[in-house]
Amino acid sequence: MxxxxxxxxxxxxxxxxxxxxxxxxxxxxxxxxxxxxxxxxxxxxxxxxxxxxxxxxxxxxxxxxxxxxxxxxxxxxxxxxxxxxxxxxxxxxxxxxxxxxxxxxxxxxxxxxxxxxxxxxxxxxxxxxxxxxxxxxxxxxxTEPLACVVLSLRACDFRPGDSVLVLGGGVMGLLHVLLAKAWGARRVMVSEPGRFRREFAATLGADVVDPTNCPDVGSWARDLSGEGPDIIVVAAGSAEVGNAALQVAGRGSRIQFFGGMPSGTTVAVDTGLIHYSGVTLLGTSGFRSVDVQSAADMIRDHAVDxxxxxxxxxxxxxxxxxxxxxxxxxxxxxxxxxxxx
Ligand SMILES: [Zn+2]
Ligand SMILES: [Zn+2]
Structure with missing residues (x-):
């Protein structure tokens, strides 16, 4: 063959x-x-x-x-x-x-x-x-990339009415936008330096920002979402973006380390963020069969384009x-x- x-x-x-x-x-x-x-x-x-x-x-x-x-x-x-x-x-x-x-x-x-x-x-x-x-x-x-995002948002305990900030507007970041919207997020925000990807995210209904052109993405996101995003998705593979997620976190934010980073990558965490502010750090990679079947159902019913x-x-x-x-x-x-x- x-x-x-x-x-x-x-x-x-x-x-x-x-x-x-x-x-x-x-x-x-x-x-x-x-x-x-x-x-x-x-x-x-x-x-x-x-x-x-x-x-x-x-x-x-x-x-x-x-x-x-x-x-x-x-x-x-x-x-x-x-x-x-x-x-x-x-x-x-x-x-x-x-x-x-x-x-x-x-x-x-x-x-x-x-x-x-x-x-x-x-x-x-x-x-x-x-x-x-x-x-x-x-x-x-x-189906498979969508299944990865189904697991990602489920692991974040996504609830309708949540606000979601996605750091990185590549295809996986954009799938988070589409799914969060379909599942009833009240607001979805995307931080992405590339113009094409940022404008694409805007066409999906996200509020967008260029992090290279915005001195404080955290206050931008808080202005839009109140206390800070309920869910922050790190959809890029660099420590810089991981650290940005920690800067942006508000009380009770759940931070999803979704994008794979080179092994040994570290981020610095103020433990007060976890203890006093109730921030959750988590990550997922891949999917479960139940997520594949959910992704298939959503595609079959044209619930996401x-x-x-x-x-x-x-x-x-x-x-x-x-x-x-x-x-x-x-x-x-x-x-x-x-x-x-
Ligand atoms: Zn893949
Ligand atoms: Zn097993």
Whole structure:
């Protein structure tokens, strides 16, 4: 089969002679489209350890057509989106509902920047869904990032009427805006230095600010939200932004460290903020199967419009260009497509 492989830092090669994945059980999916995720970018830049040896087929946000199935949930020809992992179901983390912390995750056969990928039966059932005709492949491929944001806001104990400040207007920050709005936030604010992303956030109904041009984002946010935002989402991967979240926090703010930072990154916390002001620091990474199914429900019912987040599309042959484009400010989600079918 044809596949785009990460071969060495900053390099993607497209090969036509990659062996098809073995199919024994579960589903075999003919991949239609894959979202280029920031996690893939970090890995391909060599900044993040890959979970399989090189060369490897990357991509984990995908949608495609079922070509073989041994599970009753899907038949040949179904259009599906399947999230890339699920917890084992039996460890202490899975048993207490923290499936995203499972150390023994079920994964699929190979990354999705390929013609085919194989998903085991349990993973396919737990983490997948059938796309109705009025849901596009791209919306399907955005199920996984939306699921991460569903878990993020649930972990913050999001309540309708909350005010939310998002630090960083990349695609994950914007997904927080869309979901918080859909769930009844009274006000959503975005701090983002890049003009394109900031203006995009404004079109979604957020109050926006340029932190490089505003001496005190904290007082700006307090003016808009009273005591300070109920929820502050760090949707950027730098200590500077983490520290900014602590500066902005008001009484009772919940701070979500959502964006992954280089290991060893530290922020300084005045413990009075936690003890006297009741500020909560938390973080999540990934999603649970229940979050995937909630994300799927929201997409199915068109409760969030994800289509607008796709800014660029490239055929799999141009995966290298897609990789470079993803790193530009004016790119939100970049899709890598298998064309010709
Ligand atoms: Zn992702
Ligand atoms: Zn587990």
């Amino acid at each position: 044809k596949a785009a492989l990460y071969t060495k830092p900053n390099t993607i090669e497209v090969r036509n002679d990659v062996t098809d994945p073995d199919f024994l059980e579960g589903v075999m999916v003919r991949v239609k489209t894959t979202g280029f995720c920031a996690t893939d970018v970090k890995m391909i830049k060599g900044l993040k350890k890959s979970f399989r040896p090189l060369p490897l087929i990357f991509g984990h946000e995908f949608a495609g057509e079922v070509v073989k199935s041994t599970v009753t949930k899907y038949v040949e020809g179904d259009r599906v989106a399947i999230a890339p992992f699920a917890g084992c179901g039996v460890c202490r983390f899975c048993l207490r509902g923290d499936e995203h912390l499972c150390r023994n995750r079920m994964l699929f056969s190979n990354g999705s920047t390929a013609e085919y990928t194989v998903v085991g039966p349990e993973l396919a059932v737990k983490a997948g869904w059938k796309l109705p005709v009025d849901v596009t492949w791209e919306e399907g491929a955005l 994800l289509k607008q987040l796709v800014t660029h599309r490239f055929p799999v042959e141009e995966a290298q260009t897609a990789f470079e484009t993803t790193q530009k400010e004016e790119a939100l989600r970049v899709m890598v497509e298998n064309t010709g079918w």
